[in-house]
Amino acid sequence: MNLRKILKGIYAIWYREFKVFTKEKIRVISSVFMPLFWYFVFGGGMGSITKPDMNYQHFIFPGFLAMLVIFSGIFNGAYIVWDRKIDFLKEVLIAPLSRTTIFLGKVVGCMTDALLQAFILLIIGIFLGIPFTPLNVLLTVIMLIGLAIALVSFGLIIGSFMESPEGYAIISGFVVYPLFLLSGALYPLDKLPLWLKILTRIDPASYAVDGLRSAILGASAMPYLPNLLVVFGFDAALIAVGTWAFNKMKL
Amino acid sequence: MDAITITNLTKNYNELTAVNGINFSVRQGEIFGLLGPNGAGKTTTLMMLSTLLKPTSGSATVNGFDVTAKPGEVRSSIGMVFQDPSSDELLSGYENLKLHALLYNLPLNIINKKIDEVLGLVDLQKRKNDMVRTYSGGMRRRMEIARGLLHAPKILFLDEPTLGLDPQTREHIWDYIMSLAKNTGMTIVVTTHYMEEADHLCNRVAIIDHGKIVALDSPDNLKRALGGDIVLLKGDSLNTEAIKKLSFVKAVEKQGVFTQISVVDSAKNLPELLRTAGEVTYVQSHSPDLNDVFLYYTGKEIREEEGSGMENMRAMTRARQAK
Numbered sequence: 001m002n003l004r005k006i007l008k009g010i011y012a013i014w015y016r017e018f019k020v021f022t023k024e025k026i027r028v029i030s031s032v033f034m035p036l037f038w039y040f041v042f043g044g045g046m047g048s049i050t051k052p053d054m055n056y057q058h059f060i061f062p063g064f065l066a067m068l069v070i071f072s073g074i075f076n077g078a079y080i081v082w083d084r085k086i087d088f089l090k091e092v093l094i095a096p097l098s099r100t101t102i103f104l105g106k107v108v109g110c111m112t113d114a115l116l117q118a119f120i121l122l123i124i125g126i127f128l129g130i131p132f133t134p135l136n137v138l139l140t141v142i143m144l145i146g147l148a149i150a151l152v153s154f155g156l157i158i159g160s161f162m163e164s165p166e167g168y169a170i171i172s173g174f175v176v177y178p179l180f181l182l183s184g185a186l187y188p189l190d191k192l193p194l195w196l197k198i199l200t201r202i203d204p205a206s207y208a209v210d211g212l213r214s215a216i217l218g219a220s221a222m223p224y225l226p227n228l229l230v231v232f233g234f235d236a237a238l239i240a241v242g243t244w245a246f247n248k249m250k251l
Numbered sequence: 252m253d254a255i256t257i258t259n260l261t262k263n264y265n266e267l268t269a270v271n272g273i274n275f276s277v278r279q280g281e282i283f284g285l286l287g288p289n290g291a292g293k294t295t296t297l298m299m300l301s302t303l304l305k306p307t308s309g310s311a312t313v314n315g316f317d318v319t320a321k322p323g324e325v326r327s328s329i330g331m332v333f334q335d336p337s338s339d340e341l342l343s344g345y346e347n348l349k350l351h352a353l354l355y356n357l358p359l360n361i362i363n364k365k366i367d368e369v370l371g372l373v374d375l376q377k378r379k380n381d382m383v384r385t386y387s388g389g390m391r392r393r394m395e396i397a398r399g400l401l402h403a404p405k406i407l408f409l410d411e412p413t414l415g416l417d418p419q420t421r422e423h424i425w426d427y428i429m430s431l432a433k434n435t436g437m438t439i440v441v442t443t444h445y446m447e448e449a450d451h452l453c454n455r456v457a458i459i460d461h462g463k464i465v466a467l468d469s470p471d472n473l474k475r476a477l478g479g480d481i482v483l484l485k486g487d488s489l490n491t492e493a494i495k496k497l498s499f500v501k502a503v504e505k506q507g508v509f510t511q512i513s514v515v516d517s518a519k520n521l522p523e524l525l526r527t528a529g530e531v532t533y534v535q536s537h538s539p540d541l542n543d544v545f546l547y548y549t550g551k552e553i554r555e556e557e558g559s560g561m562e563n564m565r566a567m568t569r570a571r572q573a574k
Binding site for chain 2: 004005008009011012013015016019020023024086087088090091092093094095096097098251
């Protein structure tokens with residue numbers, strides 16, 4: 001199994017996901033408008049009830065970036081259920097590629113949508129006076145990729161055990177809401193009761209949000225690098241579980 | 252070396268045995284037919300040969316590679332056209348083929364040329380940039396056959412390639428398959444419901460029923476082995492016991508309203524058969540075809556299962572639910 005073959009396999013699956021994405025116009029449109037909606041409507045609303053001396057829209061900006069990636073990552077994972085239903089997955093699984101390659105290809109393919117949304121919000125942020133430098137944009141993007149890998153992997157793992165899209169929606173809800181609410185995207189985590197604090201420590205998104213705050217606002221519980229390493233650690237573990245799930249998957 | 256050898260291959264789903272210790276081999280360059288009623292184990296066998304299912308026990312080699320020990324090598328050697336559509340209908344035909352070419356690591360500079368080549372084979376060049384969603388069932392199947400050929404596999408598996416297609420399209424598809432076998436020397440394994448097709452296309456056929464191979468030979472040999480002509484009789488009070496005692500009668504079987512009798516040299520013996528049978532309201536005699544062979548070995552008429560379009564749909568829904 002040479003590297004060229006693996007990369008080509010990943011590219012093949014990405015190629016397909018991207019073509020499907022661009023053909024479903026509604027998904028492209030929603031990817032562009034969701035970030036705007038959250039930033040202005042939700043951020044504006046929450047901002048109006050917080051103290052005037054603190055800019056809530058700045059505080060919450062990294063959280064919104066994380067949120068877009070969390071929700072669209074999980075949402076894109078659902079497509080694996082559909083792929084199996086229309087038998088398309090057989091065509092992919094019968095190709096001479098390892099399950100890890102196929103899983104990675106799916107991850108990269110599904111990440112595209114999530115990252116596109118995040119990039120749009122990043123651009124909005126530049127115009128809204130978030131203090132960006134080339135370095136912190138780079139750090140932000142790396143962290144978002146790390147988070148997207150984790151979330152899409154979660155989605156794909158759940159999806160490979162689900163028989164129907166409805167079942168997927170229910171189970172993924174159980175995963176995505178705690179993941180999101182405990183990530184610290186909307187509120188700081190340091191004043192939470194102890195038992196909730198413990199839960200936030202096993203939530204990969206909480207490290208990503210903290211890392212994003214460190215990169216963008218320069219204020220965080222932990223420095224950037226340890227946060228990034230924890231997120232990448234989760235990624236590696238989830239990719240391993242994902243490979244196993246793809247091997248177990250019923251066709 | 253045989254293209255495929257299968258030794259005691261078995262697949263159990265919980266208490267259900269889908270494939271029960273089958274043994275056979277497929278020769279290099281032949282068109283091999285796998286015939287059987289729904290649920291007989293045809294698709295399960297193909298899924299094991301293509302490494303998508305792990306055998307419960309037994310073994311199989313494909314192009315010299317063991318399916319459990321060397322799945323990657325097996326997958327590189329084979330092409331597969333699945334029974335149910337497995338292309339992405341939001342992509343164009345060209346995009347589906349390009350995806351396939353990338354998955355099979357074809358060199359980037361020859362991908363477009365190869366795609367045009369296989370699309371030419373199935374007459375789809377003109378529609379290659381249209382979304383698969385806009386294709387008819389026959390076009391979609393042809394595209395998927397082209398896709399199975401794109402990486403020039405040594406062995407091509409076709410699972411019910413003509414199911415649910417109109418007769419004209421069926422004939423086209425079979426023409427492609429025949430010329431392919433002739434021009435490339437590719438080994439082709441095909442499952443089908445259509446006996447006439449298997450009859451004039453396959454070099455050899457295996458009849459599979461309840462997960463077991465019940466007969467395997469060339470269509471001509473199988474027909475000859477029935478040892479006579481088929482006579483169908485209808486009547487309210489046929490004297491079956493007396494018929495069975497006649498020296499030229501090889502087998503008697505009740506087939507719905509008909510009684511089916513295997514008769515040696517029916518042209519000569521029919522009059523005596525009718526005298527013995529009692530009051531007969533209908534009589535028909537023909538030399539055996541593969542349908543008769545199938546009936547003889549499985550006790551089921553495969554034609555009934557083809558049935559109406561509605562029945563096909565139900566059969567396919569069942570197959571889906573069974574997953």
